[in-house]
Amino acid sequence: MVKYNIIIVAFLCLLLASPIHGQIIVDERAILIPDRDDTAQVNADISFIVDIDENNMEKSEYKLDISNQENYSIEGYIEIYMEFIPETIEVLVDGKKADIITQEESYTNSRYRVKIDIAPESDIIVEVDYKILKTPQQWNVGLWALQYHYNSPINLQFSSKKEDYIRTYSKYDGKITLGYEPSKLSCSNCISEGKTITVEDSDYFYVNWEKKRVPYRAGILYLVMIFGIMYYLVKKSR
Amino acid sequence: MSIIGSLRKTIDSCIEAVKDDKYLKIALIILLFAFFLGYSMRFFDFTKSPIMGEIGVIYPIHQEAFPYYMGGIAIQSDMAGSSRYDRISESPIDFLYVMRNNVISAVLLVGTGVLLGIPTVVFTFLVGLSAGASIAEVLEFAGLIVALKTIFLLTTYVIAVALSASIGIEVGSAIIRYFKDNRFEIDRKIYDKAIAVIIIVVINIILQYVLLVM
Incomplete structure (x- = not known):
């Protein structure tokens, strides 16, 4: 029995130490994280103002300054993910109203998409305004x-005929204002101060908070x- | 007239049959204590979702009422235009769901009585616990009409559960007596209760489907 155990342990050690195993890890990393110098790049400066009132009606204004630094055109999508159906949603690309493609619309999950094309070495300004419960x-x-x-509903996806992979660098700057005092607020990549949450120069952020209530009914x-x-009890005790 | 008369006679005989029934009292005590415990747990946010709310066999009315009051959770105030969100999603519940869960819960409560009545007691407790936790959420977030419908359906469901559980406990205690005295005796009232359970379960299926699902 001891002999078998030694054989099994030795086999496992061999398997873990084998160069094939290590090669797989290296290969996967190579696929997932391409070399930065060889990859096409799009920069997106995203500024926003989010106002959530005491009735939880959210009004958001996002402004995206997207720049293509390559010498060839890039096409892509702005995807907007929401947890509810918005009351209103409007997207302007360089000041002109863009067509919004509704991919999914339900009271638990809504997804919208706007197609954008960026000419070589140029910028476009995209404005996303929406009102949602x-x-x-x-x-x-x-x-x-x-x-x-709360986290950003904006997602960017780009592609090009020249490059298989286009890296997008997003940078968020903005402010979320709540119409009530939040409790148990936790914030990642942002600073909270009372009812105001500030995001500065961050590639990702999310905020969690609680709204206190009294269950009257x-x-x-x-x-x-x-x-x-x-x-x-009183009746029985007598 | 004769049909109404015979129906009334049947109902009267059923009520008479369940009066002064110690097994029914035991079932109701278990149900009410569990209901109070479930309600307390949900009211004080000890649990933030209805206990076993997903398991339709335990308490089917939670899943039936759920799509109606999620809008209430979202809104949280008497906002103008809130009626748009009264029912924020189509109910995934169909007639088969309602029928299956009502029939199986009744059969479960009666049938598990053969295992000395212990599973019957446990299931009765779970029904009370689940119902108490669910009703707190419905009362808090649903509109008045949905809340009233749910309370009415809860009452009729509790009647069916209490009767089923009393049959299960009675069967269990008869088996225990059989082990002790080698005699298997069951009160004839159990047959009246069984008929009453069948009638109430059928009525419950129709009411739940008409009031919450259809």
Whole structure:
């Protein structure tokens, strides 16, 4: 029995130490993270102002300054992911109203896409304005506090006939203002100060917070039950 | 007239049959205590989702009411135009779901009585726990009409569960007595209760489908 164990351990050591195993890891890395110098590059400076009022109605204005630094044209998409159906959504590309392709629209998930083409060594300005009801996280619904999450709904995807892979460098600068005092606010790549959350020079950010509430309706029935139990106990004790 | 008369007679005999029934009392005590525990847990955010709300066999009404009040969770205030979000998604529930879960929960409560009544007691407790946790959420977030419909359906469902559980517990206790005294005796009232369960389950299926699903 001991002999078999030694053989199995030796086999596993051989397998882990084999050059084939190491080669697979190196190859996967090579595919996922291409060499920066050889890759086409698009820079996107994204500035935004987000205002969420006390009724959780969110008004957002995003401005994207996208620059193509290559000497060939690049085509791509701006994808907008949302957790609800927006009341209004408008996208302007260089001041002109763009066609919004609705990929999916439901009260749990909505996705929109706008096609953009960028000429060689030039910039375009894209403005995304929308109004949407900010919904709480639906799998964790507290009666005393509802949890909210915010991150950028904007995603950029580019391609070119010349290059297989185009790297996009996004940089976010903006401000999120809440119409109420948030509780248990946690912030990644941003600074929170009272009702205001500031994002500066960051490639990614997300914010989680809770909105306190009092469950009046459920509380009334709970009080009725408590009084019922108390009445029964007092009646029986006499 | 004779049909109404015979129906009334049947209902009266059913009510008479369940009066002063100790097994029914046991089932109701378990249900009510579990309901209060479930409601307390949900009310104080001890659990932030209805307990076993996904399992339709335990308490099918939660899943039936769910698409109606998610809008209420989203809105959180009496905003103008909130009626647009009253039902934010199409209910995935169909008639088969309603029928299957009502029939199976009744059969489960009665049938598991043969295992000395212990699973019946456990399932009855779970129904109460799940119903209590669910109703707190419905009351808090649903509109008045949906909340009233849900409370009404909860009441009829609880009647079916209490009757089924009392049959299960009675069967279980008869088996225990059989082990002790080598005699298998069951009160004739159990047959009336079984008929009442069948009628109430059928009514529940129709009511749940008409009021919440259709």
